[in-house]
Structure formats: C-alpha cells, structure tokens
Amino acid sequence: MPDAVGLELIAGELRAEFGDDAVVGTSYHREQACVQVDPSKVIRVLGHLRARAEHPYPFLASLHGCDYLPEAPRLGIHYELLNMRTVDRLRVKVRLDVDYPQIESCVELFPSAEFQEREVFDMFGVVFTGHPDLRRILMPEDYEGYPQRRDFPLGGELVIFTHNEPASPGWYR
Template identity: 55%
Template sequence: MSAPAAPLRRPRPRSPPASCFPRPPRRVPDPTGLELLAGGLRARLGDDAVVGTAHSNDYGSIEIQPQHISAALALLRDEGYRFLSSVHGADEYPHEPRLAVHYELLDMNRPDRVAIKLRVPVDAPHVESVAPSWPTADHQEREIYDLFGVVFDGHPDLRRILMPEDYEGHPQRRDFPLGGEPVLFTHHEAEGLHYAE
C-alpha cells in the first residue's frame, strides 16, 4: 500500500482575533498635566483667561475666554502642540453662552493632544480668527461660520462654504426649524405651481 497523498495546499494559519491587538488609547495629558497646562495659561494670560478644565476617559480640554484664543494657542504651540488638527463648532443649548468652538491641538513628538474650547453668546457670536497663524483653520472656521453663525473677526475670506450665499440661517443650530425646503423645478413653474402660496 502506498502512503496517502499529501494535500496540495497547506492550511493557512488563522489570524488571531482582533481583541489580541487592542487599539492603543488616545494620548492626552493626564488630569495633573492638564492642570499644569491650564496653570501655565493662567500665569501668562491672567487668572480670568481660563474658565476651567475637563478630563474624561481619553479627552482633555481647557475652556478659555474668547478674547484669549490667539494668545492661548500661541503659548500651547511653544509647549509643543504645533499641529491644529481640527476646529469645530457646537451648539450647547440650553447652556449660555451656547455656541462653542473647539480647537484640537496635537504634539506629534510625544504624541499628545489637548482640546481648547471657548463659548460665545448667540447675540454676539464674535471671536478672533486664528487662520492667519494656523492655516489649517481657514476652511474649518468658514464651516463654523456657515453652519453655526460664529463670526471669526480677521478671517481672510469669511463667507459661506457649504450653503448657498443667499441662504438664511445656520442649519446646525439647535433652534433651526426642522423640515425640508421646497424645491421649485422648472416644470412646476410652467404648470403654474408655486410653493410660496
């Protein structure tokens, strides 16, 4: 008798389950490091510049007064946070002031990240633009202006970026009316249909 034939293909080794390779946690300053950063901002900008800090899971943030945003980001740049990865808006209704702007800064050498937050009231939503010194903020500030109505003073080209120029309102605000906007097609006009009636 002859020996059984060897299989033509070897079975492939099974890859280990995904849980064997957990994703590393996002690196943020620990609560003590976050307080040290906030203390450094208070020492250089004044005690009233920093509103407070928040640290939760993998997210550390420092809330500052809007008039100190450029100076605070410049000081954090000197501390190694040289990459502005994101600028985004939020409507924190019913809290007042309710319009918030979040700046996400990264230190690529450690790696480390921190968020700077400021809040402005709806009736005077003005804050200084950081686009002249942080070019990555250019289009992101325009998006916040378009969707939330926060005006970035000193922005080189502040205009709508997603909505039409003649659009009224800011659709990401929580008080923006829900519902669709009627679209008038050319054949409707020929048939004498008008949505405004």
C-alpha cells in the same frame, strides 16, 4: 493625551501667563483633556500652546463648532490640538454667546483653520474677525440662517408620491 495632572499644569501655566481669568475651567473626561479659555484670550493661548518650549502643540487637527442649546453661553468652538511627536491631544474650548458671536480668527497661527472657520461661520454664524475670506462655504451664498444651530428647524418636507398628487394640485411648483 496629557493626564489629569498634566492638564492642571497646563492650566496653571496659562493662568500664570495670561491672568487668572484666562482659563475658565478644565475637564478630564474619558481620557480626553479639555481646557476652556476666555474668548478674548483664545488666540494668545493658542499661540502660546503652539510655540511652547518643551511640549508644544503645533498641529491643529480640527476646529469645529457646537451648539449647547439650553446652557447659557450657547455656542462652543473646539480647537483640537495635537503634538505629533508624543501623540498628545489637547482640546481648547471657547464658549460664546449666541447674540453677537464674534471671535478672533486663528488663520494666521494655523492656516488649516481657513476652511473650518468658514464652515463654523456658515453653520453657526460665528464671525471670525481677521479671517481673510469669510464667506459661506457649504450653503449657497444667498442662504439665510445658520442651519446647525439647534433652534434652526431640521427642514425637509413630506415626500408626495403620485398616488396623492390629485389631493395637492400644483405641488411641483
């Protein structure tokens, strides 16, 4: 992990490269570095971090979504970057509004993101523009709704055992 100073250096580098509004904020919590960037510039930021000269992050370990329900831009997408040589991890975070969640796909940079972006689309409804095959992956094709959002009901139903079957005739239909 880059330490807190290293994180600020990375943030400064990104600001110098892509403008002051590229980096929304940084956080260093429990020895984990996270830089939050502007959604419109995330692909350029990722491309820069991937191909940096002296300390690149060429491996995308994981990409996942998150729903921070009470907060203002509700959805979040995390890119867990990894440098295998120095075993450094850096999290790039993007916050998206829930109304029209759309972000550029990073499949061309990191082919490993293909399934994971499909999963985020399936679970949170984030549309990744430029994704080669953006379909539902885990839920059935004709499913409606995005189950991992916090306002989606957990679902499930009361299990009716045989002893109370007469009370609810036709439950099996």
